[in-house]
Amino acid sequence: MPHIELPEPDVGVLRRLPILIEGLKSRVGQDLLIVDEDGRRAYETDAFTAYRRVPMLVVLPRTTEEVSKILKYCHENDVKVIPRGAGTSLCGGSLPTEDAIVLCISKMNRVIEIDYANRLARLEAGITNLQITAEVAAGGFFYAPDPSSQLACTLAGNLAMNSGGAHCLKYGVTTHNVLGVKMVLIDGTVVEIGGSALERNGYDLLSLVIGSEGQLGVITEATVKLVPSPEGARPMMIGFRSPEAAGSCVSAIIAAGIIPVAIEYMDHAAIEVCEAFAGAGYPLDAEALLIVEVEGSEAEIGILLGRIAEIAARFDPKTVQISSDADQSARIWAGRKAAFGAIGRISDYLCMDGTIPLAQLPHALTRISQICAEYGLKVANIFHAGDGNLHPLILYDANSPEEAERAELAGEAILKLCVELGGCLTGEHGVGIEKRELMTTQFTPTDLAVQMRIKTVFDPTWRLNPAKVFPLAITNVMRAGDAASTPEAA
Amino acid sequence: MIARFAREKRGIEVVGHGALRNTGRVATADVVLTTSGLKGVTLYEPTELVMSARSGTPIYEIESILAARGQMLSFEPVDLGPATGAPGGALSIGGVFATNFSGSRRISAGSARDNLLGVRAVNGRGELFKSGGRVMKNVAGLDVARGLTGSWGTLAVMTEVTFKVAPLPQTMQTLAFVGLPDDLAIEALNIAMATPLEISGAVHLPKNCVDRLKVPKLKGVGQSLTLLRLETFATSIDERREKLKVALKVYGKPIELDAEDTFSLWSEFRTLSMMPFSTETSLWRISTLPTKAPEIVAAIQKFMDVVAFYDWSGALIWLEVPAAADAGAADVRRAVAVRGGHATLIRAEPEIRNTVEVFEPLKPEIERLTRGIKSAFDPSGLLNRGRMYANF
Structure with a gap:
């Protein structure tokens, strides 16, 4: 079996399960609970499927108030909580433990307010990424971060992971596109972090929360920026004889002052699989493929793609092909966005x-x-x-x-x-x-201590999303130890 | 050095070259620690749009190195020195990120915080740590680097910062609509921002602010000006300008500024030259929703004479008010509170800055988290104590 260690369940908590179920029932009602094993099994993993653990209970709240009651109850009864959106994490970000409650906010998916005049939308965090754009497209706007799983993944998950996507070269990632969140702390306190204004007041707590992988609290609502839809967009494909040529071409495009909306690279193996899947006309004889997309009016797109083609010509490309129509553009992107799925078929x-x-x-x-x-x-x-x-x-x-x-x-x-x-x-x-x-390869013990102390400020007893982000041995100490003993750097 | 001060429990005031010393509350400290010796660019990869610099490097040095390669700091840092009676041209890159004061292009290119990629810093425990890195995307662990922006040196002393840079626009133009009242002007700016024309500056200057402009072409207009900046390729700019004129047809026929005048005009906003230093007035910075901005200014105007400058299509107001014992705090904060947003006192006599709240007071649950964060970084409260809030 794969070798990532998962913590042993706390049998004491499992023994208390019937009492915990009754306690939660009396606070939020039976309808929100999934108690039966088949129902719970649906939450045993995410998109990192090699690891599975059936949680002892699943709760599906519909309001921030219910989330608050659930967390407060868990806090008072020493129960660990796994926040979950759609479960599309590729790193086990919402993998349960057997002694934890999964708190899934997928039912909280309403649009609260769309404010075109100020270019923002307030949403419940269980809404899917693509649905946000669907809600505002008629107004001439979109929500910029576009992870490949955008059809399924929730805004909550995007906030937890600070998700990016193919188009973030121009539009930034989640942290660049969010103005504020409503978040519930483990003790049930509801806090508004950030707001609707562009700037934050005081410390930039929002920066700490976005990308914190469910370690600091459960986000139930968010205010996001809306970006005006471009007049048009078109990709081109450039096939190269070597990765070096493709890499140099990217550098040359940027050195020329052109920031395309996306520059995607695929190697030969990826080209073959994706072409078989999408039939987009990817060059099968190329060692490396760049998909470069630019935006603007028809005239601007023509000029920019022309300039990029000129730059590419300096690197002896095998093929240069500008998408001829909307249908080909869609297929070029379908191939790229389905790359993971296409490879998953073979x-x-x-x-x-x-x-x-x-x-x-x-x-x-x-x-x-x-x-x-x-x-x-x-x-x-x-x-x-x-x-x-x-x-x-x-x-x-x-x-x-x-x-x-x-x-x-x-x-x-x-x-x-x-x-x-x-x-x-x-x-x-x-x-x-x-x-x-692996965090210890990127960070020193001090770097990690700085992060873990922040976690302790928000979640003093380390009950939220256990056994993740920080090395297991350290988090075990944190949970066993008293909250006051912040980790000291080596 | 901080480790020694931390052991000795000595309060430390953190400064760069002094550009920000007349802004914010006055820190109580036993010693002054300056980053002015930490100078120099340590990494610059133009083709990867990334630069690292030691925190005391003046921004004019950084911008001239970038300009030599046709690049820039896209967020146009604002130098508050001249407007606050501190030295001009003294702003360091560390000060830019410590305050997160971004200029007009923030509306299209994001804030200083948005463009920050990584930091090295020393916290109040004397520990050297890093966060983030030199790549555009980095979600390993908590985003401590961005979390330090806007903390005014109260959590850690940044020693090196790594940030995103951008190509200089090939050309630029400005459309200036004349004589619009504040509410119509903000409406026009936001209609422009909703187009895909990538407006890179959206400012409204009421008449009394226009009278203070230096750009010859606009100096004597004698009416309010509503300004939209376009920056793009030479092959695109005329097409975009014409489209913008069509979109804003009902707001009148604009004055058109070429690249040179556009550059001079928007440079004035980077030093707030319309809000020159004076002991007769105080200066506020208000962050709010664009549609609420004219109401906020009008509400404050009922109580005092103001000069307002709207940036970011109304999302930011620079507001000059007559000097007063509380710098107008009671009226300013009430006007903002009912409409949403927050106000920061930028310029006032030091005694006033130490008696009124300079930063918008925090809600209790946010103050609890804020104190927790402060204590996690600086448990003895040594770094810039009292710089942001009276008690910590």
Whole structure:
């Protein structure tokens, strides 16, 4: 079995379960609880499916007030809580433990207010990412962060992971597109962090909350920025003979002062699989493919894509193809966005999420191939080239526990490489359980202590989303120890 | 050094080159720690749009290095020195992130905080730590780097910052609509911001503010001006300007400024040259919803003479009020409280800044978290004590 350690359940809590169920029933009513095992099993994992634990209870609140009552009750009764949106985390960010309650906010999915005049929307956090854009498209706006799972993933999950997407080169990630949140602390206190104004008052607590992976509180509402929809957008595809040529082309585009809305890189293995899936006309003979998208009016798009084609010509491309119509554009993006799914049809895979400085791309790709070869595994690479976010997909057979373990070890080696090259462990997926133990490769004990003390301010007894983000041994000490003993740096 | 002061429990005032010393509350401290010796760019990768610099590096140095490669700080940091009677041109990059005061382009390019990627800093325990990094996307652990922005050196002393940079626009133009009252002007700015024309500046100047402008072409207009800046490729700018004129047709025929005049005009906003230093007046900075901004100014105007400057399509108001014992705090805060937002006192005599609340008072549950964060970074309360709030 894969080798990430999960904590032993607290039998004391499991023994109290019938009492806990009665307690919660009396506070929020039976309808919100999922008690039966089949029902609970639906929440046993997320998109990091190698790990599964059936939670002892699932609660589906409909209001902030109910969330507050549930958390307060858990706080008073020493119960751990796993906040959950749609369960699309790729790093086990919403993996339950057997002695915890899953608090799933997917029923809280209403639009509270759309304010076009001030270009913002207030939403319950269980709304799906794509639904936000659907609600405001008629007004000429969209919500910018666009993770590949946007059809299913919730705003709450995006906030927890500070999600990005293919278009964040121009529009930023979640933390750039949120003005404020309503959050419930573990003791049931409801706090408004940030607001509707562009600027925060006092400390920027919102920055600490966004991307905190459910460690600080449960977000029930958020106010997000609305961005005017571009007049038009069109991608082009450039096939290269080598990763070096593709990487240099990206540098040259940016050096020319052009910031495309997206620059996506696929290696040969990814091109083959995605072309078979989407039939987008990806160049099968290329070693590396760039999908470059620009926005603007028809005239502007034509001029910009023309300039990019001129720049690309300096790097001896095999193919340069500007999307001819809306249908081809859609297929080009369908292929890219479905890349994970398409690869999933031919093999099980582990999706890594490191970042690297762009200049390191050729070297990183060579080393990644070597690492995977050493572990006897194949790899396909997808890369948000504009912002350095690399997604190597390590292919393996999930039916072989031995191969699964090799895949995890190869993944660890790749992430360590990313950190060595000046990048980081995760660009947009989060740490979850997957990269918890690797945090010490990116951070010193002091760096981690600084973060953990912040966690302790919000969640003094470490009951929220246990066994994630920070190395397990340290979090066990935190939970066992008294709240006042903030971790001291080594 | 901080570790030693921490052991000795000596209060530390953190300063750069002094650009911000006349802003905020006055810290109580035994020693002054200056970052002015921490100078120099430590990393610059133009093709990756990233730069690192030691925190005491003056921004004019950073901007000239960037300009030599056709790049810039997109968030146009505002230098409050001249408006507060502190030295001009003394603003350091650390001060920019410690206050998160961004200029007009914030509306399209994000704030200083949005463009921050990583920091190295020393907290009040004397521990050196890092957060973030040099890559655009980084979600490993809590975003402590951005969490330090706007904390005015009360949590940690930044020693090095890494931030995103952007290409300089190829060209720029400004449309100036004349004579609009505040409410119509804000409406016009927000209609422009809702178009996909990527407006990079949306400012409204009432008449008394226009009278203080220096740009020759607008100096003598004698009426309010509603200003929209376009920055893009030379091949696009005329098309965008014409589209903008069509979208705002009902607001009249605008004055058009070329690239040179546009540059001079928007440079004035970076030093608030319309709000020059004076002991006769105080200066407030109000963050609110654009549609509420004219109401807030009108409500305060009932009680005193004001000069207002609306930036960010109304989301930011710089407000000059007559000097008074409380710098007008009671009226300003009441006007803001009922309409949403928050106000910060920027300029007033030191005694006044130490008696009224400079920052908008916090709600109890937020104050509890704020004190907790302060204590996590600086348990003995040594760093810039009293700089933001009287008691911590």
